[in-house]
Amino acid sequence: MIAGLVLAAGSGERFGAPKQLAALEGRPLLEHSLRAMASTGVDRLVVVLGAWAEQVLQQVDLNGADPVVCERWAEGQSASLACGLAHLDGHELEAVVVALGDQPRLSPEAVSRVLEARDGAPAARATYGGEPGHPVVVAAALLSDLRDVTGDVGARALLRRAGVVEVACDDLGGGADVDTPIQLARLGEGGWP
DSSP, rough: OOEEEEEEEEOOTTEEEOOOEEEEEEEHHHHHHHHHHHHHTOOOOOEOOOOHHHHHHHHOOOOOOOEEETTTTTHHHHHHHHHHHHHHHHHOSHHHHHHHOOTTOHHHHHHHHHHHHHHHHHHEEEETTTEEEEEEEEEHHHHHTTTTOOOOHHHHHHHHHEEEEEEEEEOOOOOOOOSSSHHHHHHHHTTOO
């Protein structure tokens, strides 16, 4: 089974409001990432919520994703990742595709490209302009180690040690995540944050 995991638990502090709910093209920001992941054909889709979970559950079409509320969301992205992975315990996983809920231009083609490029490697991730980004595909063999990382960047060191395959996705757009209302406004005008 290939599972999809969308991380959307943060408070949006830099955004100044719950950015998961910020409108882009008439839909909440989070809905864009979820729709892209759902269209890739992953066998199971999970979205990790936290700071604004109640409002998100009331206002966002989860596109078939199982919602998981991470009580430890303030500890950073790694805590959200661990919560999502714990929700998938007991399933026969081949790999997990991780994406961000504030990456509204995530391309289903980028997910497919990264999955195909993995080709037996422990992990693969999209790059945009040579910089690491999402989606990230992690093989089942690395999942237990991934649960132990901490902070917002803990997984990067693990992926480097494991020998992550980097997959250029510049031509697919969608690498930027939205951190501020100005970035969202530019995105809505057809630009990139």
